[in-house]
Amino acid sequence: MKFKGSVLLVDDEAHIRKFVGLILRQFSVSTLTEATNGEEALAIYSAQRSDLVLLDVNMPKLGGIDTLRRLREMDPECVVIMLTSLATRQVIEEAAELGAANYIRKDTPKDEIIAALRETIESRFDPDKFENDSP
């Protein structure tokens, strides 16, 4: 699938940004911006809104849940997918209540992560934002 939108990837761990970045390359996203914590993410987002935000939960300075809350306050239309490592039900429920579009466990095999991203994009964006691979 090709995603014709911009993506903001927020994770404090460089290797995760590399791994998820490679996954996003499969979607040939138009712009990929990276942030290493919640504060940075908010600053970037308020300067330049992204179509999709991939947001880590456990981060220094400002954690993912608080960042999600502030992002949604700033822009109620903001589409956010949470990146979790320990997906406790409580975190997932909190994120869902705050309007997160989906959550992805980082230890999921890459093809499953790609499938989850594809589903979220299909359900959340207008068809002109993405292009499905020709079968």
Add this chain to the structure above:
Amino acid sequence: MENLAALSEIDLTGRRILIVDDDRINLRILSGILQGERYQITLAESGEAALEAYAKARPDLVLLDVIMPGIDGFETCRRLKHTYGVDGAPVVFITAKSGSDDVVQGLAAGGADYLPKPFKPKEVLARIRSHLQSQTLVERQKLLVEQLSKANAAKNKFLGMAAHDLRNPLASIRGLAEFLCDGTVGPMTPDQLDLVRTIHDASQSMLDLVNELLDVATIEAGELKLQLEPQDLVGVLGKSIFLSNIEAAKKNTRIVQTEAPASAVTMIDQAKIRQVADNLISNAVKFSPPGSTITVVVHAAAGIRGFSVQDQGPGIPEAERDRLFKDFGRLSVKPTGGEKSTGLGLAICQKIVHAHGGMISAQNLPELGCEFRVTLPCPP
């Protein structure tokens, strides 16, 4: 002999003894017998005085006369047991009557033993010593259990933290290796591919281990919270079998479901029971020779729901049976296709099933293989 030596080494100096008797002569005789022993002696001349003295002196042993004005020895003993419970000092009755009725009555009141009058000094000393020794051992054991459970909690906390911090880097290593393996980032020579596959497989098994360690730490810290919902075991097992069959096909092994009832609905945490089913089925595949058939049966009888998984492996060696559900309880039986095993899977299964109020058991089948059976309660 070693045990006896260890017992005689227990230092009883300063141990506190409360002696209760309305007859001052008896008090004097007993004090005299105990004189050379370096115990701390407190005396009381009635049951009421004994209760007060006990609260102050907190003795390690009480010698208690039976017949006294006011509350008698039996009643005094009952009140002590009522107030101090199992942590109270043992009570030894002093009695002139050693008829079995009195002895029985004394023991029924919570007494640990009796000393017959007239006193035989050597016997008195020996019995007191023996009670103080066992009391000391009980205290030491309590202390040890307390220390051990603290150490275990600390271990779980550490394990949880370590596992948690290892997980993300491992997920990245595995994920990046996946990208190299499938050629997304460019072609590799067969030798390079072989190395990267090794990195992939090694990080995958470390990830599995870390996840299982986290499960154990979470469960042992009492943080296993079940989300119970009515679910159909036939469906849950069906999904598990479908996915496990993909892995099993690599060993030319088939997983079949027989005698499935129309439905087997009960209150379960679907994800957790699924974890149990996946684990039992993948174990069955692991330990059965290639080309085997694994049989899964869902049970639904009155008041009972459950399932069993039958393999065609070598069965469980009788001598190793009690290790089966223990943490890291790997047996001498080895996977038949070089698969990895952390030794934590069955321990986790048991904890999940117990949290559901159910049971998990294993038994060898008469001809070949063994059967793991999970039984879950089914509220009417």
